[in-house]
Amino acid sequence: MTINHVFVWASKANFQFLRSFYRAVLQPIDYVEMICASENTLIGYGSDYPYFWLKQLPDAKAPLPTHIAFDAPNQEAVDHFYQLALQHGGRGNGPPGIREEMSRQPYYAAFISDMDGNNIEIVHVPK
Template sequence: MTINHLFVFVTASKLQAVRSLYLSALKPLGYTEMIAVKNERMELYGFGSDYPYLWIKPLPAGTNPVPTHVAIDAPDNAAVDKFYELALTAGGRDNGLPGIRSQMSRQPYYAAFIIDPDGNNIEAVCVKK
């Protein structure tokens, strides 16, 4: 048996700042906000290219953020560069300039890393065979 799908949930205490960053920075990777739910019971935003696999939701009251690492495939190196540029402009912090990561087993592994306003490490990566 195989897994049909898996969702990644990022909880955010600064939900709108994280959402704004993702709306901008994920565009070069082909990700858009596919679902937005905000009502009296919940607030939830789903991002993806063909299906919303990456979700952000509010951090439950009285809890501390637990930062996560999410790596998203990029179609090419230029998209990695653009992701990095847009993320910094939208309030992300540098966590690794765009470039080849020679320590990775698959090569060439071209990636960039940013930290979102809640401390999550978001990576854009292009691995061409």
């Protein structure tokens, strides 16, 4: 069984910035902004279905940072994601490379922190 979708809570102060950030950095895995709902406070991203959601928190509430890992079709997509994330305001949290400690299979991943402190990983594990 797989996970159907994931929500990330975003601060009101960073919501619009995060919206454009994820629109840019999810391109290497063919995710696009698919749905904008609830008066522009809920955004769904995906390829054929909105698997990743960005939800704005009310006013002064602070988000609880989380970790999310996206599958990448190849190592080039991992590299491209990382470059885009840095160009669009993300902070490096682990450059692209093999993570031997993560799997017995070749586990090629990169990590960034978004503006609200979420640890976003993109990984390619050959099938």
